[in-house]
Amino acid sequence: MIDTKISWAHFTWNPWTGCNKVSEECEGCYAETILTRAGRDFSILSPTQTNVDPYRMEAGAKKWNRNSICFVCSLSDFFHIQADPWRGNAWRTIRQCPHVKFMLLTKRPERIMECLPADWASGYPNVWLGTTCGVRASYKRVDILRSVPCTLRFLSVEPLLESVTDIDLIGIGWVAVGGMSGRLHTTRKMDLEWAAEVHDICRAQRIPFLFKQASNAHTERGINALSLYFAGRAGQEVDPGTVPPIREYPMTELPLMPFSEHGKRFTMKEYRAYQSDA
Ligand code: SF4
Numbered sequence: 001m002i003d004t005k006i007s008w009a010h011f012t013w014n015p016w017t018g019c020n021k022v023s024e025e026c027e028g029c030y031a032e033t034i035l036t037r038a039g040r041d042f043s044i045l046s047p048t049q050t051n052v053d054p055y056r057m058e059a060g061a062k063k064w065n066r067n068s069i070c071f072v073c074s075l076s077d078f079f080h081i082q083a084d085p086w087r088g089n090a091w092r093t094i095r096q097c098p099h100v101k102f103m104l105l106t107k108r109p110e111r112i113m114e115c116l117p118a119d120w121a122s123g124y125p126n127v128w129l130g131t132t133c134g135v136r137a138s139y140k141r142v143d144i145l146r147s148v149p150c151t152l153r154f155l156s157v158e159p160l161l162e163s164v165t166d167i168d169l170i171g172i173g174w175v176a177v178g179g180m181s182g183r184l185h186t187t188r189k190m191d192l193e194w195a196a197e198v199h200d201i202c203r204a205q206r207i208p209f210l211f212k213q214a215s216n217a218h219t220e221r222g223i224n225a226l227s228l229y230f231a232g233r234a235g236q237e238v239d240p241g242t243v244p245p246i247r248e249y250p251m252t253e254l255p256l257m258p259f260s261e262h263g264k265r266f267t268m269k270e271y272r273a274y275q276s277d278a
Pocket residue numbers: 019020021022023025026029030031032074075076077107
């Protein structure tokens with residue numbers, strides 16, 4: 001898939017789809033909804049034919065001497081055991097696209113070490129490894145991720161389902177926080193104070209922080225909710241429409257491709273230029 005609604009990446013790439021739930025944060029899984037609606041058995045993984053997308057992204061990014069960010073397996077889990085036969089090809093594609101930063105987000109970090117390619121060493125420069133931690137029971141995932149050598153480790157604190165105020169962020173280079181979207185957005189609603197707590201830990205440790213969304217039926221809604229929460233806490237009167245979201249990205253050796261003022265996506269003009277150039 002080229003372009004994505006997911007605000008912390010320019011693109012998604014799904015070399016395979018399908019998955020199964022492993023923890024509380026999986027409860028409202030949108031991948032399950034999408035694939036089940038399409039008539040698929042979500043629990044059976046299947047490879048796709050989308051290898052062309054990373055190469056298109058690489059061509060555009062190389063031409064502009066910039067990086068783009070690719071979220072891998074938005075409809076699966078890169079380290080799912082059923083994907084073992086196909087992962088070697090995915091690693092090859094990743095190696096061949098050095099201008100693309102591949103975000104490998106997993107809820108199965110305990111499988112990472114056994115699935116790394118032989119030439120991984122201290123990590124491919126263009127791979128960021130991440131895990132999900134939206135409840136305290138998932139702290140062990142962060143500990144496992146911390147033990148894996150890699151260029152950049154990130155956390156998806158989404159959906160944030162309780163206060164994680166004592167989360168250990170040592171060794172983590174980027175944190176994205178968001179509330180539950182979909183049918184559970186009211187029953188598993190994120191308290192903005194929980195997001196503020198994580199924000200403050202990141203600030204204290206100089207870790208880039210991205211607020212993705214408030215709890216909402218739809219994804220990417222309430223993107224400046226945390227900024228408004230801070231303004232309210234400080235007693236400031238603001239026009240909600242003018243308050244920008246908090247969306248920081250890790251520093252990279254080359255600039256990232258442009259994001260809009262909301263921290264995501266190209267403008268249509270930029271996107272058309274990218275497509276015609278690639
Ligand atoms: S690991 Fe991700 S894709 Fe798999 S069930 Fe959980 S939320 Fe869905």
